[in-house]
Amino acid sequence: MRIRAVLSRRSFLAAAGVAACAPLAEPVPDEAVGLDALAAAKGLRFGAALQPRHFADAAYVAVVRRETGVIVGENAQKWHVIARDAAPNYAEADALAGFAAVNGLRLRGHALLWYLHVPTWWEQLGDRAAAERAMLAHLERTVSRYRGRIASWDVVNEAIEPADGRNDGLRRAVFLDRFGDGYLQRAFAAARNADPTCQLVYNDYGFEYATRWHERRRRALLDLLARFRRDGTPIDAVGLQSHLVAGQAFDAALWRRFLAEIAAMNYRIVVTELDVTDAALPADIAARDAGVADEYRRFLDATLDEPAVEAVLTWGLTDRWSWLRSPAATPQAIRRDGAAARPLPFDDALRRKPAWSAIARAFAAAPARPRA
Ligand code: XIL
Numbered sequence: 558m559r560i561r562a563v564l565s566r567r568s569f570l571a572a573a574g575v576a577a578c579a580p581l582a583e584p585v586p587d588e589a590v591g592l593d594a595l596a597a598a599k600g601l602r603f604g605a606a607l608q609p610r611h612f613a614d615a616a617y618v619a620v621v622r623r624e625t626g627v628i629v630g631e632n633a634q635k636w637h638v639i640a641r642d643a644a645p646n647y648a649e650a651d652a653l654a655g656f657a658a659v660n661g662l663r664l665r666g667h668a669l670l671w672y673l674h675v676p677t678w679w680e681q682l683g684d685r686a687a688a689e690r691a692m693l694a695h696l697e698r699t700v701s702r703y704r705g706r707i708a709s710w711d712v713v714n715e716a717i718e719p720a721d722g723r724n725d726g727l728r729r730a731v732f733l734d735r736f737g738d739g740y741l742q743r744a745f746a747a748a749r750n751a752d753p754t755c756q757l758v759y760n761d762y763g764f765e766y767a768t769r770w771h772e773r774r775r776r777a778l779l780d781l782l783a784r785f786r787r788d789g790t791p792i793d794a795v796g797l798q799s800h801l802v803a804g805q806a807f808d809a810a811l812w813r814r815f816l817a818e819i820a821a822m823n824y825r826i827v828v829t830e831l832d833v834t835d836a837a838l839p840a841d842i843a844a845r846d847a848g849v850a851d852e853y854r855r856f857l858d859a860t861l862d863e864p865a866v867e868a869v870l871t872w873g874l875t876d877r878w879s880w881l882r883s884p885a886a887t888p889q890a891i892r893r894d895g896a897a898a899r900p901l902p903f904d905d906a907l908r909r910k911p912a913w914s915a916i917a918r919a920f921a922a923a924p925a926r927p928r929a
Contacts, residue, residue, distance in 0.1 A: 593626030602868040606631040609652035629665035668714035672730035700751035709756035726777025760796030767808040794825035804837035820865035850911035857919035
């Protein structure tokens, strides 16, 4: 097990870049104190999505060990990776679990069912009943395999799309088309059965801003969460991906009310995939990094005020490997001037960026809560 730094109040504030008595001086953050230690002081957790192929990079692993307390697979735990062939292969997911165990990190699972990536062989199954059996078998097998090791699973990812025009706001996609909306309850029930103590999460994106599109999605999520409570679907937490976009209109009061409504239905909240698209910011790196940092700060300041929020995970740690640099995955994040995106708390050379300080300060300013 890794030994956590015990922080005095002074070193904690200094590490977070918060001036205790000399507001003009910018204290140098303590190199050894990472974001998870700062989060822990408030009963929160900090972590990130990782890819096992990067574990060979010792400098990167050192950053992961210093900064995170919880990790999740960026792709390693997804169904189409585990079951490229009908016979499952857990090599990548096991590598992630092994890394978490060796380094004393908590492990999240992502994602058991995601309409966007299902195995090709499964999609081609003609028989509906056989397809549902195979889907639930995958879910049960995978949750059971990591029982007691994965503390929190994203069971269903991205089931909402009000723009698809259904009254219930659900996305017209493969699971709904094949099985109707009952698959949601059956999936969560199967996961609960396979590991009764694991936190079960519904995870989705596109809620954060003060636009009509986001408002429809917030409404659809709250309605879905209310239906889950009415029909007894076993869900413990909501995962808010929070892929932020610098330059969008953010209304902190609106956002706080939304989080409070989720919490009032007795769901915990996890920020599961935080990053910031910088495509609308200036090319100048100092200006761009400052804009990205501001976006982290205003979002986290509002978010961490909600006591139901228990963890924040970024989608990657270093800009170098961010999915927001992939034109195929995220064309909207690619800058017109061709400059590489800088969405995460660490730069290409693994140095802390202003975004790191923004996250650190948000943790320092957050109200304390019991650690879940
Ligand atoms: C992304 C990964 O980062 C990419 O490497 C992959 O090509 C596609 O998936 N929402 C999610 C994540 O829930 O699983 C996605 O991850 C990003 C958006």
